[in-house]
Amino acid sequence: MRLLTDTWLLFKNYMMSTLRQPVWILISLFTPICYLLLFAPLLDKMIVPSGPNTNALTSFTPGVVVMLGMFGSLFVGFSIISDLRAGIVERLRVTPVSRLAPLLGRALRDACLLLVQCLLLVTLAFILGLKADFWGVVLSLVLVIPMGIALASLSYAVGLMLKSEDAFAPLLNFFTTPLLLLSGVLLPLSLAPDWLQGAAKISPFYYIVNATRALFLGDFSDNAVWIGFGLVIVLAVLCVYWAANIFRRATA
């Protein structure tokens, strides 16, 4: 129970600090919004709508939502490096606070912010003319939030291990761009040659994007949906478990 109360206490505190600078919430929305406004219009003529109630945004928006979840979450590790340097991590270590509360409190805060960001993004997409199944969109957000928690935990743990921005930034660059392109976020990989489709199957985000696309179309019985949810849950459990171990060891 201490874990819960400690997590709640730190969550409120992290949330308060973040809300004092609400502009950050918008900053990580900037790139996805650019894609919606400046890239999606190109697709209108390229992608043939697969049904009467769909348009280019139906297949494009899910990718942008996943992209928001990926990028917003993978970069949170920078904040723990600055906390480490300021001595805050160490100060918490000497208190009896549960070892996992700082991780869970942060990841929860990030999940809440991600939810708000996703809602803003989807609202914008609807304003721009998105045609999609309403409950499918809701379920997509339910899918993206645990993915965000998984990636944020991963990012915090790696930040805690590397202890320096100079090591963390290149590592992120090294992984994010290929993962992004292989996930078919921007265009469905059905357009890709065989070898590229094969390569994409290594990236978990490929399946998550497929699942959100199916959900936006309202294809709830599509296998991709089950695969996506299953994958996200496994990913979240593994990442949080691993990150928890790193936190426990680094702050024992």
Added chain:
Amino acid sequence: MAIIETRGLSKSFKSRRGVVEAVKGVDMRVDEGEIFGFLGPNGAGKTTTMRMLSTLMQPTGGQATVAGYDLLREPAKVRENIGYVSQAGGVDITMSGRENLILQARLYRVDQATAKTRAQELIVALQMEDFADRFAKTYSGGQKRRLDIALGMAHRPPLLFLDEPTTGLDPQSRAHLWEEVRKLRNEGTTIFLTTHYLDEADALCDRLCIIDNGVIVAEGTPDTLKHQVAGDVVTLGLDTRNGAIMQAQALLGKLSFVREVQVDKDILRLYVERGETALPQILRALDSADIVLQTIALARPSLDDVFLRQTGRSLREEAA
């Protein structure tokens, strides 16, 4: 009653460049209700020892009990009963000082109302009223340091570790903090602090250890330590040419009232029984041997002399 007791506490760091033995078998005892000081030059092992005692770092050898619990077996219990202020501090600059304090108390499971009162008390005690409600981002170095120290006291721990608490404080804040530390002690808190300021160790600590190169070289109250040096210290500045120093050393060492002679570059340090009667005799002896004296000073022994006696180096020079 001992609140800290260590036996053979040691820590070595292994790195690619080899092994650094930072703390080499420290045995010490801190009694409940005293201000205990750890005095030593940079790199002596003060922070390392303190980090081990506050559960932040696993010792590589030895054992310790802290606040009634075994350090290795019950670190969680130890944590509940100590406060720790690190050398570098740990203020969250995205919040105000008051919010920092309230959160800190809450992390020790103090309820919200008590945490608020406690924060207010600390803000008054450490004279932070003027800036407590501003973002900590805007604090000066000394203001931030005061907040650091207040954070360590947020839950009224029976044992408080302060790593170089007064570094970066102006003389006035420093004097004020000393008062605050004494007040805490009078209310029953035990304080374990490190410092490399001689005057601080002398004026503030009830008892202290002098540590050098990871080894404790002396332990006791400031007065007993100074008495060990015995008598007064006469410092002579001599011309370094013509081996005058050697000559003077040999000459003065033979005088009956001189207990010990130390050479430190162009300075000769004599430990003598009674300084005021020794001075004229020293002058006469040098004069008759035609040794030119440039400066001469007489002083009561300080903790620096204690350090010098034990290590052959001056703490004052190390700190400079």
